[in-house]
Every structure is written in C-alpha cells, then in structure tokens.
Amino acid sequence: MKRESLEKIIRRRLELWGYNEVRIPILYEDIWGKENLIYFEKNGKFLALRPEITREILKSIRYDKIPKRMFYMGPIFKLNGREVEENYQIGWELIYKPSLWRDVEVLLIIKEVFEDIGIDDYIIELGNTKIWDFILRFIKDEEKVKSLREFLVKRDYVSFLEKSDLSNSELKSEILNLFYYDSCDEDCVFLNSSLRDEINFLNSFKKLLVKLGFKEDKLIVNPALMRPYEYYDGIIFEVYLKNSKTSLGGGGSYIERNKYNELLYGFGFAFVEEKLLELVNGTFLEENIRYFVYPEEQFIRIYEDMRKEREKGIISVFIPKDEGVLE
C-alpha cells in the first residue's frame, strides 16, 4: 500500500499543475547505450529492456510552441553484475523553450511533493552546464574534452586537473574556484566576465527559488556540478535527502533531437522510487482504511455499510471472518 500511496500523492500533485501521464513500451528497439542493458534477440532484431524512460519519451514528442507537461511512472531495468535489477522510475518533464519560469516550475513541484509526503530535510544542489561549456571551449582536443566531461560527471576533480594539463594559469585558477566554490570568500574572484555572468545567473536563480518559498538552506550552488548525458544545457540539479547514501535523482534543462529531427527543449526531473520509499516516514502514507471483518454469508448485508463509507472517501475492505484464523 505504501508504494501505491506515494504514487497517488505524486500523481495528484502533478495533475494539479496540469501534467498528464504518458506511457511508453518497456522494450526498446533503438538502443542508445550498451553498458548494463538486458538484451533479447528475435529474428535478427535486437531488443532491450528500457534502462530509463526520459530519453525515450523525448524521442517521440513533437515540439510545438505551447508548453507540454507530462509525467511518467514505470519500471526500468539494468544488469548489476549478473543480477537483473528492476527499479521504478518516476519523472516529470516540461517541454518548452528555455525560460526561467519553466525551470522554476519543475523545481517547485519537487518542493510541493516533498511537503505532501512530509519530507522537510532535503537539499537541492544547483549547477549550470554553460559554465563548463565555456571552460571546455579552451580545450581543442575533442577526445580530451570528452574525458574531462566524464571526470566532471564522476566528480573526479583530481583527474580533471591532471588531464586538463592547463598551461593557462588564469583558467586553472578559475577551475579551482569552481571546484572549491564555497571555500573561497573574498579571494574567489572570477576574472573572466562570461564565466562571472554564468555564476551570477546561477546565484540569481537560487535567489528566485528562495523568493518563491524555498528555504535558503535547502539550496546549494555548486558550479562544479555536471550530470550524465550531453543533452543537458543550462540549469541542472541533484536532489539529496538527509539519511540517504546517494542522490535521490536529478535533472535540468536539456535540448534533444526527437525522431522527427526537431530540436526539443525542456526541463525535467527523474528519480528512482525505491530510493524515496526507503527514506519516507511510513506514517504519513497510511491511508484511512476500514476493515469489515464478518462471516462470508454477511457480505450482502455489509455491502451497504461499506458503500456509505466509500462515498465518504474511506477505503473499505471486506475480510471474511474465518474462526480460528481471524478473531
């Protein structure tokens, strides 16, 4: 019941914001990555169990000028060693051209969902991919840029610094300021104005969220943040819960080409439901349930009482009374 109740709360919140549920097949024909996928072969055609939902949805959406709001809930699969790992992914996407309100809306829904389920100790870490687009522009070797991006995603600052091998000491100092952003006080000055603009944008984005009701200590600015997938473009974020070991999930602004070869702009959030279920307080999820425990032959007599309870919105469950099993 706990899982269903959680989904019900999230679904209700999203519907209140005008989001519609979309469903997509579990089997993929067009495989975009190979690692950890679970494959099937049928008549020479390779199929894979979907490892995530967001990207596949984006492929099939047509872009138009009005905002499209959608959410999804469904199983995803990957290989963990020799074990098949099945998780349940939940996410929401707002497809629209890059705009401040679009990004803010998706984050506000996260806040409201957390309020609905009684989570008040969370942190949202904010980053901006444009900061790194700017930095990596100085490195001409494409292979090197690719591996530096991977180090950022893995948060391996040591390898990034070693591999970047920067002769430009000004740029190196800017990178150190990005990695250790909150440790520099007045001495943390970004010399390049474009870089400064992107950092300022990130900070003003945070201020806007605070203005809209986020508590200041729930938001941190980490200019070194990078997410997997190159389609991210602009504000990105990760969500952490106090007693968790890893990030709950994350998302951000993206540009992706759909199967009609159109550019699709959007902002989204996705997470694995199991991670949230482990941490939520069980009590808030308890539904108001009334159990009717009666001998089987009394079902018809009890039916009317249960119907009245259901009209009041109370879940009513008939349980046949079997003496010796149920008292």
Added chain:
Amino acid sequence: MIRVAIPTGRMLEQALDFLRNFDDRLLDEEKGRKLRIHGERFEVFLAKPWDLPLYVEERVVDLGIIGRDVIWEQEKNVVNLISLPFGYCKMVIAGYPYVSLKGNGKEIRIATKYENITKKLLENRWGKIKIIKLNGSVELGPILNISDLIVDIVETGKTLRDNGLEVKEVLFESSACLISNVVSFAYLRKEILSFVKEVRKLNDKCN
C-alpha cells in the same frame, strides 16, 4: 564532527600525521590497535584500503583518504576532492627485459590486482589481452610464467628489480587523495570545503 576513514597498511602513519595538522586532539591519541580515534574535529576510522571507498560510498563515513589507484580501480560513486602530499607511487606495466610491449597479434597475458584499470587502459591497445587476477605478489605472474607482463603500483621499484623485472611503461602517477561521500558533500559542504582550503594551503607549502 566529520567522520574520516584512513587506510591501514603503508599509508596509515602518513594519513594520521596528515590529519594531525588539522586536529590537535589527534596528537594525544595513541594508535595501538584502536580502529576508531576521536579527535576534536574528526572521528577517524581505520579501514582496509580496498574496503575504504565502499565505506565512503555507503556513507558510513563522510570522507576518506585513499590512493588514487584504488579509486580508479573501484570507480565508486564518491567525490575525488584533492590529491594529498603523500602516498606517491606509479602504476606501471612491468615484465622481464626480453618481453616486448608489441603485441604482434598474439594474446598478451597480464597479471594484476587492478583488473578494471588494466582493461580500461590496455584493452584497446592490444585488442587481445588475458587478465589474470592476483590478489598480491603480482611479480609471481612472469616468474611462474602465468603471465607475460604485470600491471601494478611501484614506489621504488626495488621488488621488481629483485625479481629481475623492469618497468616498461608508467601508466599514471598516483598519490593519496581525499574523497567524500556525495550526500555528505552536499550536507557538510561548508565544513568539507573549509577543510579542503586548509589542505590546499598545506599542499602549497609542500610544493
């Protein structure tokens, strides 16, 4: 209080001495056989080097000090914050002097403790390699002729020389690194980065 794991073995003394620069209380603590040491700023746990990244990833501790070779090999989901001024060594390919690094289309057998690193760095180079996973005394690979080459860390190279082996190529240089759990890095960001700031100052002094 920040929880820090440090590795037992060759790096233990250096890691503890390093932390003592930032927490005077650790000076009073006698090491003995204790696995947990209470300081003023840090609560220090002694962990087996190969288990340590897991403790950080699982958030049993907030920070860890561990060699870069282990971080690369295990690829745990942690933040690799900064390299530290000790624990220097090199990850190398080594073998007998008469063994060539040219594959010539033949399968090359490599004995190593570092399966992932070997696969990542050398699989595309020779196409066909066979990795023989050993948990220690990797030099025995060529000696017993179960491998042509080895991939291992060396500090001075003495063990290699004593066994008639030589360094063929340095794959990368390694040192101790400070790693953080990703959630701790968000929740203790100010404390951890203030520590990193002090570490950077110390690193500057050492360089």
